[in-house]
Amino acid sequence: MSKNYQNVNNLKISEELLSFVNNELLKGLEISPEKFWSGFDNAVHELAPKNKELIQIREDLQKKIDDWHIKNKGNEINIEEYKKFLKEIGYLKDEGPDFKIETKNVDDEISKIAGPQLVVPIMNARYALNAANARWVSLYDSLYGTDIIESEEGGSERYDPNRGQEVIKYVREFFDKYIPIDGTSWKNIAGLKIVSKELVILKDNKEYKLKNADKFIGHRGDVNKPEAVILKNNNLHFEIIINPKAFSAAHDIAGISDVIAESAVSTICDNEDSVAAVDAEDKVACYRNWLGLMKGDLKIQFEKNGKNLERKLNPDRSYISKDGKGLKLHGRSLLLIRNVGHLMKNSSILLKDGSEVPEGIMDAFITTAAALHDLKKKKNSRTGSIYIVKPKMHGPDECAFTNLIFSKVEEVLGIKNFSLKCAIMDEERRTSVNLKECIRALKNRVFFVNTGFLDRVGDEMHTSMEAGPMIKKGDMKSSRWIKAYENNNVDVGLKCGFGGVAQVGKGMWAAPDEMKKMLEEKIGHLKAGANCAWVPSPTAASLHALHYHQIDVFDVQKKIATRPPAKLDDLLTIPVANRPNWSVDEINLEISNSAQSLLGYVVRWIDQGVGCSKVPDISNTFLMEDRATLRISSQHIANWLYHGVTTKIQVLEIMKQMAKIVDKQNEGDKKYVKMSDDFENSIAFKTACDLIFKGKEQPSGYTEPLLHLNRLEKKASQN
Secondary structure, X not given: OOOOEEEEOOEEEEHHHXXXXXXXXXXXXXXXXXXXHXXXXXXXXXXXXXXXXXXXXXXXXXXXXXXXXXXXXXXXOOHHHHHHHHHHOOOOOOOOOOOOOOOOOOOHHHHOOOEXXXXXXXXXXXXXXXXXXXXXXXXXXXXXXXXXXXXXXXOOOOOOHHHHHHXXXXXXXXXXXXXXXXXXXXXXXXXXXXXXXEEEEEEOOEEEEEOOHHHEEEEEEOOOOEEEEEEEEOOEEEEEEEOOOOHHHOOOOOOEEEEEEEOOOEEEXXXXXXXXXXXXXXXXXXXXXXXHHHHOXXXXXXXXXXXXXXXXXXXXXXXXXXXXXXXXXXXXXXXXXXXXXXXXXXXXXXXXXXXXXXXXXXXXHHHHHHHHHHHHHOOOOOOOOEEEEEOOOOHHHHHHHHHHHHHHHHHHHOOOOOOEEEEEEEOOHHHHOOHHHHHHHOOOOEEEEEEOHHHHHHHHHHHOHHHOOEOOHHHHOOOHHHHHHHHHHHHHHHHOOOOOOOEEEEOOOOOOOOHHHHHHHOHHHHHOXXXXXXXOXXXXXXXXXXXXXXXXXXXXXXXXXXXXXXXXXXXXXXXXXXXXXXXXXXXXXHHHHHHHHHHHHHHHHHHHOOOOEEEEXXXXXXXXXXXXXXXXXXXXXXXXXHOOXXXXXXXXXXXXXXXXXXXXXXXXXXXXXXXXXXXXXXHHHHHHHHHHHOHHXXXXXOOHHHHHHHHHHHHHXXX
């Protein structure tokens, strides 16, 4: 917690945040610190009571739902009675007439280009720069370094020419399917040149052309000996680099040294689930990186393999179009910022009654002010929009409140109405069942709606905690409600006019080392109608991008728009286990799985302030974990504990066993402090246990309150 505060109007502001806002954030803007803080002061004191009221409504509704289940214990749930009850208490809203969203000035990356979306913790400048630059990624490197190409030297430092040949073969076969040459194959071509505005491919002393000449859009260098050729398919580009002197072109008669794939079309810079930001020091670190991205001057120096390197933002990419004119393509991913939800408060600012500032309101003002630097240059958004992803909103009233916050920000910062765009994350049950009305509340701002399996399951279990023991976590994916949820999100988005205007998104591929499996499975997101889907790394972005060459998602969306919509009754089917007869071993294995992933994540969060990391699971498969994983795991064990499927003694015993495994998995980390050496005094171990044993009482089953509390304690002990 911040020790030193300055009084500004009715606010007490931590010196660290005040200095950042006054001396860095507002520098170069036409907004004085006096104007900013006076506007913020008025707005936050108007908004904070509404924020508090909405959080109280969540608790009141939860209490009524709990009571209803307790009253109906032992009876099968009658869906009509259940719906009637949810309407009476205001949980389920009446659906209004059909409408279309009215969001204007969205960039092509949102409306016209379907492609991968990266999510990156904004707290880590190097990762943030890598993600911003992941608009263009070497496809050769991505294939060579992953399990898609099978050969002896997969993990070796030494270059394997056979593996290199397999990479080239893979790319040529892909081009043959999606950018075919008329009359021959891309394999063993001898060269490329441009003649009369067309790409000419040389092979066996003959000249060939593309089946679809429009797929060639430009080049760099001499027309007879181009250095690069740029192709376009389904609105995504490939750049073929021709450099016969390059090491990677040694076995290529055409001298092609690399193929660069347009990859992460958009990136979510995350202030929320993937960071551990608990006080002014942490928040300023996040805000400073976002400001650097928006100003375009973020840089980082680091050492890798004994070399000192600098990373900064890539420039735009320049070509000569086939008409001989200059052609520029955006060099970076379109950057969106994820703020926190409505629940958490932060000690960076104290209000006039001494309470901490609602963190989501602070985020809205500061992340927007940072983005004003870009509005002047139009390097990120060329249409003058600021894209904010807003998580964990429960129902239409909370969406309307976000709309109000954004209006206040625009008013205080003197920005045009509806410049702030909003992404609705459909990850809470009350949002899913009222999705159309949630979208209506933000119809002038909404640019994206997506599904998040982990958080959504966490909320599903917490909402219906009293209904009975939940099915196993692995069975959730095939349950009735989840299929309805995934379909409903797309159905409602398309019905509200998202096609060609806004993004319909799907969730994260969590296993960054399993790219072969990702290529096989993640194409399902496109078939489900998603014009963007989340990936954990630039490499995953370049490989997932291949899916968007294979399928035109906008065509898929047109077909989906004609299917019968998902049923509300299915969406409200609670995933309780009907008279489960699990063996002790089955129960222990399920709990061990959850406990191990929970501990592996929490120990880094609490001890090292790492909010997103590759955590090995019980079978040593590395998974990208953030707070959503934690919510599902802690709520699941809490539910089984509450319904007597397991006991506190049993869970504690498993937690201790798993802590030893997690300690062993982390023995290569010099900063790591073992939990098992002293369970009593390990704040990380205590936090992990609290998440389970106090899980039923946590607001909506969220993990943030306990994580923040204990991370602050850990930071205090480290200082």
